[in-house]
Amino acid sequence: MTARIAITDELPWLTSTRDTLHAAMQGDRVGAAVLIQIAPGSGGDWLARWCAAAVFCTAPTAGAPCGRCVECRRVENNEHPDLALVSPLEDSKEIKVDQVRALAQDLALTSHGGRRKVVILTPAERLNRNAANALLKTLEEPPGDALLMLVTGEPSRLPITVQSRCTRITAPAPDRAELARWLAARGGSVADWTAALSLYGGRPLDVLDLDPVALAGLQRDTHRVLDEGLRGSLDPVETAEAWARDDVALRIAAIESWVQSRAEDWARGRARLDARALFETAEDLREARGWLDTPINKPLALERILWRVAAIGGARRR
Numbered sequence: 001m002t003a004r005i006a007i008t009d010e011l012p013w014l015t016s017t018r019d020t021l022h023a024a025m026q027g028d029r030v031g032a033a034v035l036i037q038i039a040p041g042s043g044g045d046w047l048a049r050w051c052a053a054a055v056f057c058t059a060p061t062a063g064a065p066c067g068r069c070v071e072c073r074r075v076e077n078n079e080h081p082d083l084a085l086v087s088p089l090e091d092s093k094e095i096k097v098d099q100v101r102a103l104a105q106d107l108a109l110t111s112h113g114g115r116r117k118v119v120i121l122t123p124a125e126r127l128n129r130n131a132a133n134a135l136l137k138t139l140e141e142p143p144g145d146a147l148l149m150l151v152t153g154e155p156s157r158l159p160i161t162v163q164s165r166c167t168r169i170t171a172p173a174p175d176r177a178e179l180a181r182w183l184a185a186r187g188g189s190v191a192d193w194t195a196a197l198s199l200y201g202g203r204p205l206d207v208l209d210l211d212p213v214a215l216a217g218l219q220r221d222t223h224r225v226l227d228e229g230l231r232g233s234l235d236p237v238e239t240a241e242a243w244a245r246d247d248v249a250l251r252i253a254a255i256e257s258w259v260q261s262r263a264e265d266w267a268r269g270r271a272r273l274d275a276r277a278l279f280e281t282a283e284d285l286r287e288a289r290g291w292l293d294t295p296i297n298k299p300l301a302l303e304r305i306l307w308r309v310a311a312i313g314g315a316r317r318r
């Protein structure tokens with residue numbers, strides 16, 4: 001959950017999705033379960049929390065939660081007695097069957113406030129097979145008038161039986177320029193956020209917890225070193241050792257954004273580069289997503305990528 005986005009904040013790229021969902025909820029057209037399909041880190045959890053607050057709020061304006069009453073604040077702080085948040089537990093990448101069973105038991109009890117109970121499952125594709133099967137039972141016979149919200153970027157990873165029990169709504173990914181302006185309105189410059197987003201493009205709201213100036217600096221530094229590498233002055237061993245000491249995932253993202261720019265240069269005939277080395281580097285970087293969370297020897301893995309980068313400059317390097 002990205003706690004720093006308040007219920008009353010406006011996420012412009014989600015306004016129409018939120019309004020559609022809200023109207024459906026108010027018109028009783030959602031049923032017991034809704035599946036919110038949205039790219040990770042684009043505000044899906046916020047949207048689900050907003051809907052939960054809309055259910056509980058005691059002082060709504062046109063049905064929209066006020067963000068100030070006790071009920072809204074409880075939702076905001078994840079301490080509302082009738083709102084259950086189900087996510088992978090610490091140290092686990094999965095939502096497990098025990099969590100879903102506990103949820104079913106909880107849903108069987110009457111709510112505290114006499115309103116409906118709300119459940120947010122996020123990211124829902126992390127439900128393991130047993131958990132998904134257990135959830136299916138709840139979806140088939142939802143207790144009371146519970147509302148379950150499944151937030152996922154990958155609905156196809158959920159069993160078709162679960163998907164078919166949910167009303168589906170698809171939220172658009174934010175446009176990067178729009179997002180940079182939105183972030184800059186909260187602090188920082190548009191230019192720094194634009195650079196930060198090119199590193200965190202896949203999970204835009206995750207940048208909120210980071211310092212855009214530092215991110216932009218890291219990107220500039222990475223691009224400078226790699227540009228020098230094209231002229232033959234990259235030391236893959238030394239650079240890999242240095243870069244492995246800090247956030248490797250960010251470095252990989254920065255290298256990716258550099259490779260993308262160079263690929264554009266090459267495609268437009270602006271630079272004579274070794275296309276094969278360029279695409280092999282891109283391939284290595286894609287593979288890197290698979291090893292980032294593993295105990296692999298990161299200096300060595302980075303070094304391998306940097307040797308590829310060194311080859312992009314062409315025949316000047318061997």
Ligand SMILES: [Zn+2]
Nearest residue numbers: 057066069072
């Ligand atoms: Zn309220």
